[in-house]
Amino acid sequence: MSRLLCQQCHRPRKTCICQFTTQITNNISVIILQHPNEVSQTKGSLTLLANSLSKCTVIVGEDFSENEQLNQLLTTYNKKTYLLYPHEKAITLALERTEKGTINNQVNNTINTENACLILIDATWKKAYRIFMLSKNLHSLTKLQLPQGFKSYYAIRKTSVSNGLSTLEACCYALSLLEKNETKYQLLIEKFKLFNQFLLSFQKRS
Ligand SMILES: [Zn+2]
Numbered sequence: 001m002s003r004l005l006c007q008q009c010h011r012p013r014k015t016c017i018c019q020f021t022t023q024i025t026n027n028i029s030v031i032i033l034q035h036p037n038e039v040s041q042t043k044g045s046l047t048l049l050a051n052s053l054s055k056c057t058v059i060v061g062e063d064f065s066e067n068e069q070l071n072q073l074l075t076t077y078n079k080k081t082y083l084l085y086p087h088e089k090a091i092t093l094a095l096e097r098t099e100k101g102t103i104n105n106q107v108n109n110t111i112n113t114e115n116a117c118l119i120l121i122d123a124t125w126k127k128a129y130r131i132f133m134l135s136k137n138l139h140s141l142t143k144l145q146l147p148q149g150f151k152s153y154y155a156i157r158k159t160s161v162s163n164g165l166s167t168l169e170a171c172c173y174a175l176s177l178l179e180k181n182e183t184k185y186q187l188l189i190e191k192f193k194l195f196n197q198f199l200l201s202f203q204k205r206s
Contacts, residue, residue: 020195029055035123049168063134077117083141090143122167
């Protein structure tokens with residue numbers, strides 16, 4: 001049966017998502033901590049994200065305290081690791097544009113994005129909270145959250161990672177704010193919309 005799987009995305013050929021991937025060189029490295037329940041649930045949106053970004057690592061688990069791969073990455077990025085997670089002490093990234101439309105804001109300027117790393121948790125709100133509580137190595141990280149006002153195109157399944165956005169969307173919006181580049185990640189959001197329509201067309205047929 002393996003010959004029926006796409007070599008790139010490892011999905012059945014008829015649901016291959018490679019037409020939706022794009023190549024983006026992200027300056028800020030991305031780590032996705034994925035709850036085991038999400039592996040079969042995210043319906044390829046995380047694969048789409050991971051295959052489109054040049055620097056994206058997905059680690060599956062629940063308690064990451066002793067996770068060697070994560071701890072190694074935390075050592076590498078040290079104090080320049082940020083966790084996108086709604087928290088009372090989280091810094092809300094600002095969405096303010098100059099007249100030329102570029103993002104220029106003091107809040108975002110306080111974050112040192114050079115050789116930085118952004119961690120996201122891919123889980124339902126409840127499971128994300130559990131991952132955060134269990135994973136003690138995440139507690140001391142600087143937490144960031146997105147401002148309100150981003151629209152979600154996640155038609156398939158609602159998770160509440162951040163503002164009801166999918167992990168892919170939350171990641172793209174956070175990177176665009178941190179890297180102060182609104183257009184860079186727009187194509188992936190557009191591809192994600194098409195990807196959702198593609199999945200919906202399968203749902204309607206079955
Ligand atoms: Zn494929």
